Amino acid sequence: MKKIITITLAIILLASCNPTTLTFSFIYNDEGPNKEIATKMKELLESEFNVEIILVDGINTNANLDSLLLDKVDIALVENYVNYQDGLSSAFSVYSEVLHILYKSEVDGSSFASLMYGGPVYIGRVNSPTYNLMMDLWEYYGLDASQINVTFNMAEAGVVVELTNLFTKQHFQDYEGFNLFSFDDAKNLSEASSVQGITLKYPRLSPFIIPENSYWSFTEQSVVTLSVDLVMMVRSGMGEVAVNDFTKTMLRNRQIFTSIDPLLFGGMKEDFDQAKLNIPLHEGARIFLEREEPSFIERYAELGGVILSIIIALWSGILSLTKWQAQKKKDKIDEFYEDLMNIKNGISRLDTIAEGMKRVKRVQAAQNKAFEMLIAEKLIANDSFRIYMELSKETINELRGKMRILKAKQERTTS
Template identity: 75%
Template sequence: MKKIFEFLIIAILVVSCNPTLTTFTFIYNDEGPNREIALRMEELLESSFYNVDIKLIEGKSTDANLDSLVSEQVDIALVENYVNYQPGLNSAFSVYSEVLHIFYREGIDGSSFESLMVSGPVYIGREESPTYNLMMDLFDFYGLDPSILEVTFEMDQADIVVELTNLFTLQKLVGYDGFNLFSFDQVERLGSASTVEGIALKYPRLSPFVIPQKAYWGYTQEPIVTLSVDLIMVVRSGLLEVTVNDFTKTMLRNRQVFTTIDPLLFDGLKEDFNQGILNIPLHEGARTFLDRDEPSFFERYAELGGVILSIVIAIFSGIVSLTKWQAQKKKDKIDEFYEDLMNIKNTIPKIVEIPSAMTQVKRIHAAQNKAFEMLIAEKLVANDSFRIYMELSKETINELRGKMRMLKAKRERTTS
């Protein structure tokens, strides 16, 4: 029994030291701070959950990333809330607002969006990218025919450069020396049916955004009125509710980890973000956290319970097998004692001298003592086989003593 308990303890230690590791694949486009955000998320999730491994993949394009989610090749992605909804996708939470920046070379007419777009080569991002799609909507809003514009996909060849990204650092702004930053309207008109409010009304995934005058050091002489769109964390719909709930809770409640990346993440990573603007519906796991409808104990630990049950069954089966093996091993041991005793019993008729009989009696006594020692050490069990052996050994000793009495009487008759 002691061995069984030792085996059980070892099995539990092995199980506790080797948890089931689950890998989640996280894809992102290396634009703006996305890579750093993904790295911070990877570190936070892996440090918060002992059985989680996050595998980061740099994507090629937003559409390709979404296709990977729909086909269940990846589990998590960072995408703009300017992508079209597809079955198999769900949102988890808003990360931060990407700001639309339209830079144009000095000397170009930037008095209006229409005059600006026809003033020279314009870079609007990669085809079918969120930046490209947003600009196509702006062309539609302003009634511009894209075919009459000089669109280029080479940023260094453009006189007008459009970037949908986070706030610029001073180092990055240096690359735009000789450029101005386009403003859609005067800041005083916000709240009074301004142009950006009209754009946001027609395209509700966009929001008005103001870059304050001093935010970009001396690069802007007045506040810049522009637009923004949320970057969101998207998951494949098949992810477990508990998994998405835990991931969402962990990242939103540890948003301080991300706020040093960019000031926009401070306001972006909030539990009370506007869920109504999401173009991709919330995953039920995220909704339960945001609505404080937490999973029950059984829902949360159902998968773990299944693993534990499997482990318990495996351990129980192992114990049963070990018990049977030990019982068979003990039976094999008592069989050795039986075999030795039968060999002695078979030699009794051939014994012709008293010392030989006495030697066999001592041999049986030694075997009895050894059997009792093994019984105490739990190498034998006190079952019917053991009791029968002890009775048979006593009977054999009596036969040997009877043989000795007969040999002694015979010797006395001979000497007389």
């Protein structure tokens, strides 16, 4: 019996000394510092765990997400500017990518519209995050995309758009004779500013200020622009232990990544805003993040009783007024929802392109009216409003998809 126990322990010891190497594939778009970030993540994880990380140079954001959904890869660096899909999960926010719009001196940069119509305009590869973001901005500003001279050759562009990390002085050498476009004056940055309006309609975007003189002669004044978070995403079926270990290791060693770009210092934190994630957290990441974060009671134990008493005292006094105001504004947003759902439910019965265009304009007009009522404080910028804006955008995309199908049918009929 003693001999059997000894042999068993020896086998266990040998097995523990030679664990099976696990392989994970990691896809990214080779834009900005993404490749350097992915490479450092690979080196860190392989040094901490008995794993092999295979790096894959992706084609575009949509293709990368498809690879995750089809279980072809395990991990991806993807902008938090994609629609929710089953099978995808977030791990943590990496850093904020900044929208840079540069234009030659001879191009009219007095407004976003004049800038876009002044072309030729370079907005990156089709379906890249930059490309998708600009499509939404053109829609937001009501621009006619067919009148914008888009080029895929950066060298010939009068306007160049890049969604990336902070520029270095060497990077700016390629933009001699260019200026940086600012959406607004930094002094006017408030809930009524243009970038705040954009982020209400597209809540995954955030206002971003490039401070005065931070870009040398390019920022003699502060530049107001937009940013979107780059997120480490994983396939939902990836094991909780692996995601937990990877998330914990990378966030606790974030100093390794800050040399790549200053924005990573503020991005790779355990207390990042999870509410902004469009793809929900993987359970493995959630377990780590929630375990490390003290609860409200633990953080404010001594003040808990006082705070609770104040809340109860105030609540009874303001409950009726709050409910009345909320219900009044909810009734108004419900009218928008009802009209939108009628349009959405009728998409399958749509049989002409002209009717489709009419319904697209109807949804866009409703969006504009909702924003006017928001400014007039007849609606409130709550979750219902944001969901309505997302749903109306989704409906427009469905209508356009239906019109493309109808157009294809017409072409087959005529041919």
